[in-house]
Amino acid sequence: MINRLLVANRGEIARRIFATCRALGVETVAVHSDADAGAPFAAEADQAVRLPGNTPAETYLRIGLVLDAARRAGADAVHPGYGFLAENAEFAAAVTEAGLTWVGPSAKAIAAMGDKLAAKALLADARVPMLPTWTDADQVTDFPVLVKAAAGGGGRGMRMVRDAAGLAGAVAAARREAAAAFGDGTVFVERYVEHGRHVEVQIFGDTYGTVVALGVRECSIQRRYQKIVEEAPGVVPPQVRQRLHEAAVAAGRAVDYVGAGTVEFLLAPDGQVFFLEMNTRLQVEHPVTELITGLDLVRLQLLVAEGEPLPLAATPPTDGHAIEVRLCAEDPAQGHRPATGVLHRFSVPGVAGEFAPLHGLRLDSGVVDGSAVSVHYDSMLAKLVAWAPTRAEAARALAGALARAELHGVATNRDLLVRVLRSREFGAVEIDTGFLDRHPEVFAPLLPGDQLPLFALAAALASAADRRAAAPVLAGLPSGWRNVPAFPQVTRFTGPDGVIEVRYRLDRAGALAECSVPAVALVEAAPDRVVLDVAGVRRVFRVHRVGSAVFVDGPDGAASLTVLPRFPLTAAEPAAGSLLAPLPGTVARVYVEVGQRVAAGDLLLTLEAMKLEHPVLAPADGMVTELPVPPGGQVDAGAVLAVVTPEEEPR
Known part of the structure; x- marks a missing residue:
C-alpha cells in the first residue's frame, strides 16, 4: 500500500494528483523551486521540500535532488x-532502486518508447x-514532410517542410531545439499527411498482462504542434x-x-x-476520458502501482461528450508569444468541481x-x-x-479558444492539424475594436x-461637478489599439450630461460595476483596478486598459533599429556578429522562454x-537584444 506519495512535478498536474490522494487517504509531498515556493500546489501538499533554484535544469530535472x-x-x-522526468527511464529505474514504488510503466517500457525511431521499429513488428x-x-x-525529435515530444524540435530547399535549415533548427530540450539532437523525417487528424487512444495496463483501451480522443486543434483543444469520444x-x-x-502489449x-x-x-x-x-488531456x-x-495508476489488477477487462461504455481547452498565458496574435506577470484575478463562472x-x-x-506566471515554466495556466x-x-x-x-x-x-469552439467548422467536425493555419479569423479578439471607447x-x-x-468631503456630489458647467472630465487610456480618450x-x-x-x-456607477444604457439596451460592465491597470469585462468581451498620467514623464527612447525582448528570457544562441551586414528577415539570435525558442529577426x-x-545571458522584457542600423537610401 502507498502511504506517502511524492509528486515530482508542479502546477496543475501536482494539484490533480493530490486531489485523488486526499480522497484515498494517501499523504502527499510536493517538491518546489524557489519560484514556486508560494504556488498553490506547494501549499496544498501535506509536506513540501524545496529544490534550490528556479530553472527546471536546477530543480525539477535533477534526479538526485528529487530522490x-x-x-x-x-x-x-x-x-x-x-x-520533466515523467518519461525518463533513468529516473524510473532510480526510484525503483531506491526502494520506492514507481507510479508508472517500467523503465524498460519508457526507454523502448522514448526513442521514437526504435519505437517505430519495435511496433512495426507488432503490426x-x-x-x-x-x-x-x-x-x-517525398514532400511535404515533418522533421521530428527522436527523443522528445510536445512539439519540441518539430518542423514542417514543403520542399527540398527548406529541409537542411529545418533539420539544423530541429536539432538545436531538440538538443536544448531533451539533451539529444537526433532527429528523423516523416511523411506529412495533408489534412490529417491527430487522434489518440488512452490505454491502461496492469502487472497481470491486461491491457485495455479506454477510448479515442480527438486532439487536432493545435498550435506549434501542441494541443490546445481535446475531446472525447473522438x-x-x-x-x-x-x-x-x-x-x-x-x-x-509489445x-x-x-x-x-x-x-x-x-x-x-x-x-x-x-x-x-x-x-x-498520464496525458494533459486525461480529464475528457x-x-x-x-x-x-x-x-x-495508484492501484496498479500497488499491484492490484485493473477493475475492467475491456473498453468501458461511455456517456455523453467532453471537451477540454488549455488556457495558456500567451498572445495568439503575436505568434502565441508567452506572457508573464501577475494574474490579478482568475475566476471562471459555473464550475461544478475541480480535479475530479x-x-x-x-x-x-x-x-x-x-499567482505569478514565471518565465521558467510552461505557459499553461x-x-x-x-x-x-x-x-x-x-x-x-x-x-x-x-x-x-x-x-x-x-x-x-x-478569445482564440472561444472562437474555435463557436466556429461552424468545429461544430461540423471539419477539423485537422492545420485548422488554425486555414482559419485566421479565429485569431480576432472577441471584443470588436469599435466597442473599446464604451469599455473605456x-x-x-x-x-x-x-x-x-473615498472623498473626505462632499462625497455625495458627482465627480467633477460644478455649479457652472465648464470643461468635461478627460481620462486617457492605452489599449490594444493605442490611446483612447474619454470625455464626459x-x-x-x-447623469451623463455630456459624453464622447x-x-x-448612465444607469449606475460603482467602483467595481457600471451599468450603461446603450441605445436603449442596458449593459453591465465589471471593473477591476490594480494600480494604473484597469480590467473591464462586459457582454461583448474583455478589455485591458492602462490609465495614462495627466502629466507624463519623458522617457528615453531606444536607439533606432533596436530590437527589444518581448518577455523575460535567456539568449540561447547568437548567429551574427557586430559589424555584419544582414538582410530583412535574417535570424539574428534566439530567445528562450517558457520552454519555447523565439527567433529574433532583422x-x-x-x-x-x-x-x-551574450549567449546564456538573461534579460527582462524590454531589454535591447540587438541594434540593426538601417542602410541609408542612395541619393
Missing part, C-alpha cells in the same frame, strides 16, 4: 506527473501501421475506432505496458491510421488570484473541461464559461465613483551595430 527530497520527507512512492520515415535527410524525395466511424483500439492495445499510457495516431482523410508516438505517462467513463485515472471526474464544468488549474449529453452542448457551455471568465493581468489565448467609458466612470466614495461630464443628479461616446446614458537591411547580451 533526496523523497527520503527526507519519508515518501514511499513517486508519481512523475507529465513533463502497428507506420508512416514512411527517413533517418537521412538526403534520402528524402468523432470517428466505428470501424476506424476499432482499428485504433486494436493498434493501441497491440502497442501496449512492451508489457503497466499503468496509464497514450498511443497517438494520425488519421488520414481516407480513413487510414498511422502510428505517431506512444507517451508513457475521465468525464465520459466515470473513471479516476490517477486512482487507477464529474458532469458539468470542471476546472483543473495551477493558478489562483495573485489551467484546463477547463465541459461535459454534456452531446458534443454541441459541451462546446456551447465551454465557450460560454470561457467568454465570461475574468482573467486579469496576463494575456491569454481565451465604463472604466473612467468606475474610477470616478471610487474617488467620490456629470450633472448634479449624477454617443447614445449612452527588421530591415542594415548592419549589426550592437549585441549587448
